[in-house]
Structures are given as structure tokens and as C-alpha cells.
Amino acid sequence: xxxxxxxxxxxxxACGSVLAEKDDHTxxxxxxxxxxxxxxxEIVAKSDVISVYVQEHGKKVIIEGAKGKVTLLDKxxxxxxxxxxAGEKLEAKGSxxxxxxxxxxxxxxxxxxxPATARFEIR
Numbered sequence: 001x002x003x004x005x006x007x008x009x010x011x012x013x014a015c016g017s018v019l020a021e022k023d024d025h026t027x028x029x030x031x032x033x034x035x036x037x038x039x040x041x042e043i044v045a046k047s048d049v050i051s052v053y054v055q056e057h058g059k060k061v062i063i064e065g066a067k068g069k070v071t072l073l074d075k076x077x078x079x080x081x082x083x084x085x086a087g088e089k090l091e092a093k094g095s096x097x098x099x100x101x102x103x104x105x106x107x108x109x110x111x112x113x114x115p116a117t118a119r120f121e122i123r
Contacts, residue, residue, distance in 0.1 A: 036118035065111030
């Protein structure tokens, strides 16, 4: 192989791995991933805490200064909770109905950026 062939192969491999990372929506924290227009969210919903991990095009984002809200809708009605920074995620603590079929909306505002939202359903 000549130098140009090797260089071309290396470029194709690098581009492929970047594209694969961008489109990778594999849950990494035991939750499920929801794609939003601007951000992707991994939601880990438990009866006492809802954790939201945020990514932008497959990359972690800085949570410092972020804020958010999670809204849950079920047969009993609507409940809302504020999401606050907690390490590498946003978190709401309380008592939540996270039964299969519960629907929700997560809204996150990163420092200096407009709000990003996504709808989800507990599976």
C-alpha cells in the first residue's frame, strides 16, 4: 500500500468512529436514552430519585450552573420536580410514580444556552 491509501484508510476509520460515537444512544447508567433536538438525556427513574444524564452529540456536557424540571403524567395526575446538579447529572429527589407507562417531559437549561426538552415514557 502507498502512503495515500494508508492515509485515506486512517481518515475513513477516524470518521467512522466519530459518527458511531455521535449516534451512540446506549444507556450507560442503567436508564433509558431519550433524544432531544439539542441534547440527549439518559433518564434513570426510581421511586425516590430521578437522575438525568445529559449529552450533546454523544459527549458529556458541563452540568455546573444547569437547572431543569421533570414532569410526570400518570392516571393519578401530574407531578413536577426541579432537577438540580449532582455530580455529573441532574437529580430530583422525592416520591415519584415511575410505573411502566408513566409519561414525562424533561426540560434542561445549561448555563448560557436555551432550554432543551424531550418527552419520554417509562418502560
